[in-house]
Amino acid sequence: AALAQPGVRGLCAYDPGLDLVALRRGWPAGELVELGSNENSLGPSPAALAAFAAAAGDLHRYPDPLGGTLRGALAAHHGVARAGIVLGNGSHELLMQLAQVFAGPGQEVVASRFGFAVYALAAQAAGATLRQAEALPVAAAMPRGHDLDALAAAIGPETRLVYLANPNNPTGTWFGTGALADFLARVPPRVLVVVDEAYLEYVTDPALRSAVELLPEFPNLVVTRTFSKAYGLAGLRVGYLLAAPGLAAVMERVRESFNVNGPGLAACAAALADQAHVARVRASNAGEREALADALRARALAVTPSQGNFLLVDFGRDAAPLAGALVAAGVVPRPMAGYGLPTCLRLSVGRRDENRRLLQALDAALGGSR
Numbered sequence: 239a240a241l242a243q244p245g246v247r248g249l250c251a252y253d254p255g256l257d258l259v260a261l262r263r264g265w266p267a268g269e270l271v272e273l274g275s276n277e278n279s280l281g282p283s284p285a286a287l288a289a290f291a292a293a294a295g296d297l298h299r300y301p302d303p304l305g306g307t308l309r310g311a312l313a314a315h316h317g318v319a320r321a322g323i324v325l326g327n328g329s330h331e332l333l334m335q336l337a338q339v340f341a342g343p344g345q346e347v348v349a350s351r352f353g354f355a356v357y358a359l360a361a362q363a364a365g366a367t368l369r370q371a372e373a374l375p376v377a378a379a380m381p382r383g384h385d386l387d388a389l390a391a392a393i394g395p396e397t398r399l400v401y402l403a404n405p406n407n408p409t410g411t412w413f414g415t416g417a418l419a420d421f422l423a424r425v426p427p428r429v430l431v432v433v434d435e436a437y438l439e440y441v442t443d444p445a446l447r448s449a450v451e452l453l454p455e456f457p458n459l460v461v462t463r464t465f466s467k468a469y470g471l472a473g474l475r476v477g478y479l480l481a482a483p484g485l486a487a488v489m490e491r492v493r494e495s496f497n498v499n500g501p502g503l504a505a506c507a508a509a510l511a512d513q514a515h516v517a518r519v520r521a522s523n524a525g526e527r528e529a530l531a532d533a534l535r536a537r538a539l540a541v542t543p544s545q546g547n548f549l550l551v552d553f554g555r556d557a558a559p560l561a562g563a564l565v566a567a568g569v570v571p572r573p574m575a576g577y578g579l580p581t582c583l584r585l586s587v588g589r590r591d592e593n594r595r596l597l598q599a600l601d602a603a604l605g606g607s608r
């Protein structure tokens with residue numbers, strides 16, 4: 239470790255927490271309710287599965303190094319130039335590379351407390367220093383959400399990059415497109431603002447639209463998206479960013495050749511073309527999200543408002559035993575101690591049958607305490 243550059247020396251390897259592989263082995267197929275990773279229980283479009291299978295015939299060939307077909311389809315979908323789109327092996331890869339390209343030792347990266355964990359990792363791995371802005375208070379309308387004033391105030395002369403997710407994981411909190419535009423107007427043009435929209439397809443609040451519409455106005459804006467969530471393709475590892483073509487060209491310099499595999503390119507293009515599937519996923523999630531939040535609040539639990547496909551629930555006491563009891567009952571939550579929220583669990587919104595299993599397991603675990 240002493241040979242590694244200073245930023246990497248202080249890093250810990252990603253710890254998935256629960257041993258999901260062992261858990262899956264321990265339960266009959268389809269019986270384990272996995273609500274720990276904000277995946278899409280409805281799965282991908284059947285068209286995406288068909289395209290994936292068809293692409294298997296070309297596994298001995300390298301894929302299109304430029305991902306031209308998928309980038310073209312994404313450009314048409316978002317109404318931007320193809321040159322402004324960069325593909326990643328998941329949006330995680332792009333988030334890491336953004337810090338690698340735009341920040342380094344002696345420079346700062348700004349993110350919010352309770353922001354997505356990868357931002358701190360990306361900053362550290364690049365050798366930069368993370369400056370964490372305080373989040374909104376628990377009593378706010380958006381408990382623990384991004385405080386855009388605090389984020390703006392945290393930007394200093396050495397700041398090169400700001401990461402924010404909208405909606406944010408793990409809180410589910412969000413802010414409107416107008417508030418984002420006001421924030422961007424306060425950020426010096428030398429500072430890149432990365433708006434992570436991993437959960438944007440799930441949004442139902444009309445005040446929040448994709449930040450893609452702000453790209454022409456703010457050349458320092460980068461928007462990241464993913465096929466892992468609403469498109470139901472987390473296993474394929476495909477994400478993308480949208481930015482001014484000049485900025486995208488810089489990112490292309492560090493992109494590994496063939497970073498997105500052939501079946502992934504094919505399946506994502508088919509998934510993108512099936513927006514009816516995405517609309518069904520959004521509608522199902524919106525209904526189930528509300529029903530689950532209501533059911534949890536009826537149990538006197540503190541549920542953070544969410545525009546994602548998950549809920550942050552505060553149990554007001556150490557949630558580790560509760561997480562253990564849920565797992566024993568075959569329901570997988572995401573413990574939040576790593577985020578400094580040991581009294582909270584993050585619960586993905588599943589299908590109705592899965593949410594019912596979750597509530598049954600919760601009731602059994604909470605037992606006499608209610």
Ligand code: PMP
Binds near residue numbers: 403477
């Ligand atoms: N951003 C946010 C806010 C996320 O929650 C996640 C996944 N948990 C990602 C990015 C990364 O997703 P992927 O690499 O699968 O695109």
